[in-house]
Amino acid sequence: MKGVRHYPGFLAMAVACLVILYAPLIVVTIYSFNGSTSITSWGGFSWRWYADVFTGPEAPRFKAAAWNSITIAVIAATSATAIAVAASLAMIRGGRFKGKSATFALINLPLMVPEIVIAVATLIFFSAIGLTTGYLTILIAHITFCIPFAYLPIAARLQGIEDAYEQAARDLYATRWQAFRLILMPLMMPGIISGFLLAFIISLDDFIITNFVKGAGMETLPTAIFGSVKQGIKPNIMAISTMMLAVSILFVTLSYYVNRIGQRTRS
Amino acid sequence: MSTAIDIRSVVKRYGTATALHGVSLSIADNEFFTLLGPSGCGKTTLLRCIAGFEDVTEGEIALFGQNIAGLDPNHRPVNTVFQQYALFPHMTVLDNVAFGLKMKGVPLSDRTARAGKMLEMVHLSAFADRLPAQLSGGQQQRVALARALAPEPKVLLLDEPLSALDLKLRQAMRVELKTLQEQTGITFIFVTHDQEEALTMSDRIAVMSQGRVQQIGTARDIYEAPVNRFVADFIGETNLIEVTVDRIEGETARVTLPGGHAITCPAAATTPGKHHLSIRPERLSLATTGDLTATVERVVYLGTDLQLLTRLPTGEEFHIRLQNSARTEIPAPGTTVALHLEEGAARLLAD
Numbered sequence: 175m176k177g178v179r180h181y182p183g184f185l186a187m188a189v190a191c192l193v194i195l196y197a198p199l200i201v202v203t204i205y206s207f208n209g210s211t212s213i214t215s216w217g218g219f220s221w222r223w224y225a226d227v228f229t230g231p232e233a234p235r236f237k238a239a240a241w242n243s244i245t246i247a248v249i250a251a252t253s254a255t256a257i258a259v260a261a262s263l264a265m266i267r268g269g270r271f272k273g274k275s276a277t278f279a280l281i282n283l284p285l286m287v288p289e290i291v292i293a294v295a296t297l298i299f300f301s302a303i304g305l306t307t308g309y310l311t312i313l314i315a316h317i318t319f320c321i322p323f324a325y326l327p328i329a330a331r332l333q334g335i336e337d338a339y340e341q342a343a344r345d346l347y348a349t350r351w352q353a354f355r356l357i358l359m360p361l362m363m364p365g366i367i368s369g370f371l372l373a374f375i376i377s378l379d380d381f382i383i384t385n386f387v388k389g390a391g392m393e394t395l396p397t398a399i400f401g402s403v404k405q406g407i408k409p410n411i412m413a414i415s416t417m418m419l420a421v422s423i424l425f426v427t428l429s430y431y432v433n434r435i436g437q438r439t440r441s
Numbered sequence: 442m443s444t445a446i447d448i449r450s451v452v453k454r455y456g457t458a459t460a461l462h463g464v465s466l467s468i469a470d471n472e473f474f475t476l477l478g479p480s481g482c483g484k485t486t487l488l489r490c491i492a493g494f495e496d497v498t499e500g501e502i503a504l505f506g507q508n509i510a511g512l513d514p515n516h517r518p519v520n521t522v523f524q525q526y527a528l529f530p531h532m533t534v535l536d537n538v539a540f541g542l543k544m545k546g547v548p549l550s551d552r553t554a555r556a557g558k559m560l561e562m563v564h565l566s567a568f569a570d571r572l573p574a575q576l577s578g579g580q581q582q583r584v585a586l587a588r589a590l591a592p593e594p595k596v597l598l599l600d601e602p603l604s605a606l607d608l609k610l611r612q613a614m615r616v617e618l619k620t621l622q623e624q625t626g627i628t629f630i631f632v633t634h635d636q637e638e639a640l641t642m643s644d645r646i647a648v649m650s651q652g653r654v655q656q657i658g659t660a661r662d663i664y665e666a667p668v669n670r671f672v673a674d675f676i677g678e679t680n681l682i683e684v685t686v687d688r689i690e691g692e693t694a695r696v697t698l699p700g701g702h703a704i705t706c707p708a709a710a711t712t713p714g715k716h717h718l719s720i721r722p723e724r725l726s727l728a729t730t731g732d733l734t735a736t737v738e739r740v741v742y743l744g745t746d747l748q749l750l751t752r753l754p755t756g757e758e759f760h761i762r763l764q765n766s767a768r769t770e771i772p773a774p775g776t777t778v779a780l781h782l783e784e785g786a787a788r789l790l791a792d
Contacts, residue, residue, distance in 0.1 A: 338527035341494055344514040345521045346541035346592065360531045 307389030331365025
C-alpha cells in the first residue's frame, strides 16, 4: 500500500495545517521573551515580561486569578474523577439496566452541546435557584463539564479489565469493597490519573462558561487575561500565555505517558 | 465417605434461556470429580454456581451439609482456578498466593510462610518476587493453583485450567494436578471439554450436555458402558449403527446386526424396536468368519495403530482400529473383511 505521504497534495495540506495551528503559538512564545515593549518588533532576549507577571502592576490581579484557577481545577478535577469512576463502574460493571444508553448519552452530552449554550443555561439555572455567582458557581459548573473528560479514559481502561480479577478476589475472601480497593482500583489507576489530568487541564483552560458564571470581581486566569487584553495587548500577556501553554503541554504529555505505562502493565 | 458437595435439582435460567435443567449430583469428600461436556453444556455455569458467581434459579447446593446457595463468594470455603488464571498483575507471585490468607486475616509472618510453602509445592519458590507477566503460561498456571490452594479450601474448583497450555505441558500438568489432589486431600471439581483429560485424572466423571447430566461414573463406566448416544459419541471414538432389537431380558438384549447375524449384548435401552448399537473400533478383530462384514475403503497408518475406514453393506461408515504388529496383515482397499466382535464390545444405547 502507498504511504499517506505519497498522496497528491499531502505536503501542501500538512504544511498549511501545521502553520495555521502552530505559527501563532510559536510567535507568542518567541515574543514573550522580547526585550522591547512593542509586540511586533524584536528588542533582544529578555525575561522582563515574566518578571512583570510576578512583580508588575498587574501582578496581584494575576496572582489572585491564578490561585482561583488552580484551586478550582484541583477540586473540580478531583470531584469529576470520583464521579466518573462511579459512573464507569455502573456503566461497565453494573450489568444491563433500563436507560443504559440514555445514561451514556447524558454523561457525554457536555462534549457535544455548544459551550455557549451550556454557559447561558447554567447562568439561568443559578439565577433561577437564587445562587449568587462567584467561586462556588464556577466550581459547580467546572465539575459538571469535566465529568465526560474524566469519564472517557477511565471507562476505556475499565473496559479492558476482565471481571475475572474481581471474581478471583471475591473468591479469595475479599469483600466487595476490598476487591475494588485492592484489585480493581490499582488496575484502573492509569485511567484514573489520565482522566484527572485531562479534567484538570480542561478546567484550567475554560473561558466561556467561567466568564458567564463567575460574577463581578471574581477572576480565573483565562478571564483575567481576556480582561487585560481588552485594554491592549502587552508582552506580559504573552509571557503568561506561554506559561499556561507549558503547563498544558506538560499535563497532556503526562496523561499520555501514564496511559502508555498502563497499557504495558496490562497482562 | 462423607459428601462434600450435594447439588439438588439445580435450575439456572438467564431470562428465557435455561442453562441448567434440574441438575442433581453428589460429590464425595476427597474425590477428583470432573464435569465433562462440549461448550455450552452448562458445566461452567454449574461451577460458577458452586463458586457463588451465579445465583441458582431453583434448587440447592450443599457444602458438607450446609446450604450455600445465596452466600456471597467470599463466604464460601471454596476456591477457584480460573481459565485465564486471573493472577493479579500488579502483585508479586508471593502476594498473589498470600492474598486469600490476607483476606482471611492471617497475620503477615504466618501467611508469608504458608504462601512460601505453597510455592515450594508447585516448584516456584525462586519466582516469589516476580510479577505474573514475567512468568510463562505453565508457571502462571501453577501460581494460580498455589493461590487457590493456599487458604485450604474445602473444595477446589478448576475451570478448564489446562486449555491455554500446549500439549506437552498439559500432559505434565495432568499428572501434577492428580498428585496435588492426593497430597492435599482436597476435593477437586474439574471442568473440561477434553475427554482425554477427564479420563486420565478423574475418580468420577459427570458427562453433561444441554444443561443436563447425561451420565455419572468412573472413566471406565462411561467409556465402556455409555448409557446413551451422546455419551457414547462424545467419549472416545465409536461406531453407532442402527439395529433391530428382538427382545430385552433385564440388562441384556438380543439384537440382529446388519447382515442378519444375531448377538446378545448389554443394553441401556428398555424397549424392543430400532435402536443404536455402539461398537468401539478397538474391540474388533479380523476373522475368517465373523459377526459383521465390511468393505475396506481406506487404511490409515497411525504408528502404534492401524485405522481401517470401512463401509457396511447397509452403507454406514464403520471404523476399525488394529494394533500395529509384524503379524498384522493389512487388508487392501476394496477387499471385504469379516469382523469378529469381542465379548462385550457392542452395547445397546438408549437414545
